[in-house]
Amino acid sequence: MPLDEGRAVSFVEEYRKYLQFQSTLEILPNPPEGYLMPPTDLLGGLDEIQVKAAIGFYSNQYDFDTAISDLLKSAYDGHLAIRLCSLHYFGLEIDMPLVSISSNGTALPQVYAYNDALQLQNESSVSPIISINGEDVMGYLLSVGYGSQDWDAMLVCHSKVETR
Structure with a gap:
């Protein structure tokens, strides 16, 4: 699926409003001592994705959606997720939990x-x-x-x- 850069930029701007409700947003970039996961800056990551979308960095919708999904995964919070169209319909699963x-x-x-x-x-x-x-x-x-x-x-x- 080709990426519509204008819509991608707008999507990130609107999603940022939703992400503001994430309760760990402020501590994730600099987590407390003893936190086992690496730090991540979700809002900074969204800024980077938005800039890349605006300059045509992503060659298709899948790559754009993957960047957003990977950013959210970096928070290691199973309750923070988004279902993006190109990732929802394509996938591979091996049944070995x-x-x-x-x-x-x-x-x-x-x-x-x-x-x-x-x-x-x-x-x-x-x-x-x-x-x-x-x-x-x-x-x-x-x-x-x-x-x-x-x-x-x-x-x-x-x-x-x-x-x-």
Whole structure:
């Protein structure tokens, strides 16, 4: 789908009004000590997207919508989302949900395939996932930013999962 730059710029301006209601908007660029996710500036990111749309940086609607979606994912807030037309109708999903489990409730969680995690009660030989597509599992989950609230809430479906 081609991108109508004028409408894209207007859309960002209108969406900015909606985003003003995000309760974490002011702390996300400089989060408190101990916050596990990287900082993000949602309004600054919208400004950048708007400028890029105005100068014709995005070659199509999908690229524009992806930029907005990626920006919102950078907040790691599962309640902050938008359904954009080009992303809503196209997608790929592999049915392998992941879960994270702490061994004792206070230790950092490890990531498991959901079906493997079900076996943890009966077997101790089930291995956690250590990498996805060749990247450290925690680094990968952080990089894809599926919008969950924190590390132990991240669920993602993907291929090429490696275990120990």
